[in-house]
Amino acid sequence: MPIKVLVVDDSALIRSLLGTIIKAEKDLLLVGAAPDAYAARELINQFSPDVITLDIEMPKVDGLTFLEKLMKARPTPVVMISTLTEQGADATLRALELGAIDFIAKPKLDIAQGIEQYRVLILEKIRMAATAKVKKTEKAKISSQLTMGFSGTEKIIAVGASTGGTEAIKDFLVQLPVNSPAVVITQHMPPGFTTSFAKRLDSLCRLKVQEVVGGERILPGNAYLAPGNYHLSIKRSGADYIAQLLDSERVSGHKPSVDVMFQSLSSCAAKNTVAVILTGMGKDGAAGMYNLHQNGAYTFAQDEASCVVFGMPKEAINLGGVDEVLPLNDLAAAVVKRLQKINAGSRV
Missing domain, CATH: 3.40.50.2300 (Response regulator)
Incomplete structure (x- = not known):
């Protein structure tokens, strides 16, 4: 038909x-x-x-x-x-x-x-x-009980998404505590739309959300969104992590690409990264998440039932790069729990 x-x-x-x-x-x-x-x-x-x-x-x-x-x-x-x-x-x-x-x-x-x-x-x-799954509009179940028992620049939460991702990212971010480790985000969107998206997230979240301009020091309590038409890459500079923008070719058909962001973290911060792949069409992010996982990152994928399009998470799962598959509303709590666990004994 x-x-x-x-x-x-x-x-x-x-x-x-x-x-x-x-x-x-x-x-x-x-x-x-x-x-x-x-x-x-x-x-x-x-x-x-x-x-x-x-x-x-x-x-x-x-x-x-x-x-x-x-x-x-x-x-x-x-x-x-x-x-x-x-x-x-x-x-x-x-x-x-x-x-x-x-x-x-x-x-x-x-x-x-x-x-x-x-x-x-x-x-x-x-x-x-x-x-795709048509979702009736409803407010996300927000847990105001999520707290972080430490604050430091060592840990990073990395989030990648595409179709359906604007709402999924919002529902994930609004649950994170104000002293959460820094969050770096790649969402497939064109220029201009990411500017409005960052402003909208900033108005809703306890974290400070900003569109990356390049050169930012990655700090706790902040979320950094890749701008449309640039790849977001993270590099190490001494004890700090720095955001940089790459005006290079499309990767996996996208710019910004989740794979580029994940691969950069795999090179400089894998063991300090908790990565999350959310709803989206295609396979961008799957290979990058696999490399992150292989190099010591802990990784989560959104489950099929809560995805608008179960493409990117499915590809990451099939590659063997995902530790846990959870509904969207459970991801933030699981990420915080994991960070508390891996931070035990770390310098803060």
Whole structure:
């Protein structure tokens, strides 16, 4: 059975472009192209689409309001069509919070090569969304009891994620105590979106969350997010760990890449690292986590039931690089417990 796709966008040009892309694929079926939420509602009731592409900026009822109502009444995998602006990034993060599976920026319609890249990317996201778990919006179970009995610069928590990761990272970070060891994070996101994501996390967490600019000393009580279009690498400088940005080729199809971050830690801090791989499509991070594990790091993976997409964790598990597989809501407590254990007797 083909994947039934509904396009919802107020731009006739975008509706035409997405419609043409979808109709050319044998495994996809375009069931409609709606200019607004009212037309979309009728088509949803008529065709029960498997995936919806949804524009954030629409007349009458905006995309976020429509998405919120859709997720309450008829949860459906949604790929948001977003603008590459700060306002667009903020709205996209809100959409992911409301239950959207993923997002893609609006295409640059004047560049032929850009359209081809867009075609490949939107098809990948539609097919992935059709297999993803739609999660009803609910607040994470936050344990206010998590405490850390030590504070020092020696330990690092490393987190990698992709599809579904913005909410998973938030749910993980908000549980960590204020004196937690430093957290380094790679989430697959484009430039600009990571800036908004870091600000949002900083407003919600007890840790200070910042987007890396390069050269930061990695300190406890802080979380460091890789910026879009740069790899985050950690190096040792005397007794300190330093964040550095690499403007090199994509790795595992991504920039930033989880593999790059994990591999750097494997080289300089494996025995002082607790690594976590969260929901995401593909295999980025699996090889890096395996190397970390082999060099003495303790490693966790999010379990299938709590993942939006059980791709990256599954690949890491299959490679043999994971010590424990746990539900998302249990990971923070398990990481803190492990850090308390490995820190016994360490210099603080």
